[in-house]
Amino acid sequence: MTTAAPSAAPSEASSTIEARLALDRQRRMRSGGGLAIGVAVLVAVQIALSSLGGFPESLVIPLADWIDDARRWVINNQTSHWSFSFFFNPVSDMIDWGLRAVEWFLLWLPWYVVVGATAMVATSVLGLRAGLLAGVGVLYFGAIGLWTESLQTVALMAVAVAISVAIGVPVGIAAARYDRLQQALRPALDAMQTLPAFVYLIPVVLLFGVARVPAIIATVVYALPPVIRLTNLGIRTVPAVTVEAAEMFGATPRQTLRKVQFPLALPSVLTGINQTIMMALSIVVIAALIGAGGLGQVVLVSLRGLFVGRALEAGLAIVVLAVIMDRVTHGAAGIGTRRRLRLMPDALAHLEPVRWVESVLSAIDGGLSRAGSMLAVPMSRKLGVEALVRHPRKVLGGALLLVGTLVGAAIGRADFPGAISFSFADRIDWLVDWVRDNLYEIGGTWFGTGWFSDSITIYAVTPLRELFSSDLAWPVVVLAVALAAWRLGGPALAAFCTACAAGLGFLGMWTLSMDTFAQVIVAVAMAILCGIPLGVLAARNDRFERMLKPVLDFLQTIPSFVLLVPVIIMFNVGRIPGIIASVLYALPAATRLTNLGIRQVEGEATEASKAFGATRGQTLRKVQLPLAAPSIIAGINQTVMLVLAMVVIAGLVGGGGLGLETVKGLRRTDSVGSGFVAGMAIVLLAMLLDRMLQAWTRRFTPVAGGN
């Protein structure tokens, strides 16, 4: 009995440990149990309703017919009803007039003036090297014989962006001043950015028909959110004390805005404009579907005729335009960073010939500056504009461009000369054939890109599609969505998501939605499987990160549709190129945010882990990845939304699903109704996925808060 006393303590301790472990097990069981019960319910429902399969026709709401009726009404009343004669038509006419004016002016300018102006602007913002490259880029438009189309696209962009800014900046300012307005705008802006560009086209077509004006309106709607958001943000982040100081000096609200808030918000506003331009460019090809013309039209027509080479030429022109506009506006947003006039990379600066070249350049620059001063000083005196004196190079450049324009107008030789010509379409077409002959089945074996795309189709996409659309009874799918949503975000989210999922059926888009959904799942899985490991690698290896950065930058700059072209070269048309392009399109988000998340953990937490002797793998698994989880999940969230946007667009090149149905609605007037309904299904799918993913992201945020 006496021995019992000393042994009592350890047993008590071990019993508490056991109790703790048991509690742990219990907790895990319970959460696993919930899952098991959920699955069991789903299985039971499936067995009970196994004959049900896809969504029954009888439950479908005939929305498509109603839309067609509305379309007919619009066509019949376009000339008579007040809303058209007093609102839609005048708006449409005004935009059309503006577009024509800009287009006429750009095409009236001699081609060398356009090249020179681009080069000069790029030089003044980014430096000489970028300026020369920009000039060459503009020459490319003419060289491939798409001068007119390119400038049409530029004109379309210019008008769309001008309208976006004209609406977005005042709205952003108002949102910054009135909290109510900001609160009212936020869900609208969120929705606008969540939805794939595609879905804007049909309602616009419904009201304005197929032409360039509706293309501009769709572009404006799609590209508007960043300007509003970043103007609002920029003004709101001006430090309160700065605004207070202005008020203390008796500044009126207008004065405070004009002299303090707006100037300080300007970098943010410019970033917003930059994003707006990029979004507008990304929709340019898609807008060609409703008659935007320009480069997008060329890409679209070429792809339809399977002239892949021509499509790539035109697509590359869009990329060139995107890169020039992105870099220039991005550079302009970083105000105050004066760049030196350098041609060669700094790394070569120690070489004798390089130094010689640079000294010649700076001598030329000095000469230009002096010549400019000779022009600017008398001009500023005459015009009474002091500022001219400070920018002799700009004055000289402007004068040269003006002279060039006048000379061009006088001798009437403004068109792009046919002598400068360049084409690689033939070689691309040859490459496409070569790929088909050699890579689909390498060396006559079973292995090749053909095998790759067949495998994805046979083992992933098709079974998933069959599973969702016909093998599973539709209530099972809806119930599964409801259960998942409940777990992630509670009853409210479950109700919302159930409504969205069921809505897909009621719209009569069940099968098509499940087709698109299956593609999204496959593409997301692939993007995550590639993106997250790449992000981890980038986070742990600085050199790899540096190598990866330009690739990711490039992938993010390419408008989504253009990305399809090279993928089609490799995989032919069908569902697979759409999926692969989606993976490429979404990869940067997953990789970037994984990398960012892990790198943010660097520091004490990682050091502490190392100090306890953890291996690199252990540190990654036990410290870095858990702490990076919020960022990684945010990355997955973005990945899903990007994939959805791309999969829908891929409907154009044989991706099928909701995208194809929407396009059909755009092409053929008799299926506008079903196209509109398909667009609504895309909206429902997008909102469902977005809400669920955001709930998932929120669940992880407290972990970051505890850090």
Next chain:
Amino acid sequence: MVAAAGDEAVQAGIEAAAPLVCTEITKVFGEDLAAALTLLDEGASRQVVQERTGCLIAVRDATFSVERGEIFVVMGLSGSGKSTLIRCLSRLIEPTSGTVEIDGTPIGDLDDEGLRELRRSRLSMVFQHFGLFPHRKVIDNVAFGLEIQGATKADRYERALQVLEVVGLQDWTDHFPQQLSGGMQQRVGLARALCVEPEILFFDEPFSALDPLIRRDMQDELLSLQASMRRTLVFITHDFHEALKLGDRIAIMKDGEFVQVGTPEQIVSAPADEYVREFTEDAPKTKVVTVGSVMRPLDGETPAGEPVSLGAVLDDVLPRLLASPEALCVADDQGQVVGTVDRDRVAALLDEGSRAGAAAGDRTVEPR
């Protein structure tokens, strides 16, 4: 030099009334203001009001007036409501109740336009983190107030240059604020406030973001500026030493209320409560306490030697007291000898402080 021509006229006109009179200013943050005010009227404490209504009492019944040419310092720790109070004085924050009168005009009655006019012509403020406009050059920062009033570029630059010279920044006019050191940035803030020739200047902890040495320079500079310009100053600080050095009068603030208002000497020699006493413990008493308050009234014979002035602080007479065991005679403004001061009297004062400190240490009083 900063004083304007209109100064005398203004002075003559308002000689009688204090330029800034504040009556029972209360500021409550929260939703249910009416309930909070009712509770306050019933004398409920800050905690009780917060528990019952969820409202935060930032300032409670602050009543004071500031004379022309006076530096009125409001001293309190962070969260004591002093920054809220100074913002109520110019309605940057709207007071919940109470009145602020500037030159006899209750500013609560002014509409937006009137308030702007008041701020443009009579008030100015220097901010804790400078509040400079980062996108404007130094000179455009300084000239901002005049620009807002619609002055021409030539006029406002001329005036801005004068003021920049006063604060010693005439060579930095074309720099941007971020290119300047903290001390220089606050000089810009000061110049910007002075540029509009305000009658009343508000200082919201202007020197607390500065290094100790720079802070001392700025304090000295402010005192010498004030000696020549004689404006009405309200100065917020959390630094008791700064309050003693700058203040003609000091208000000590705790939990939104004034605990004590008085001259530095009154506060140091007669702290109103334990809270104030803790601040005074390591205060440099000999720099604050005057000979007059420790002297022994004249009884009988007058000691020989040069008399010391009644208003001199102890620091001024300590060398002489230490040099000789004799008492010194004290003379008033007219040169009439009114009393004597000796080592024992001074030692007693200093000793009292250290004993209080020891006692406080024994009781391990919470700092707040």
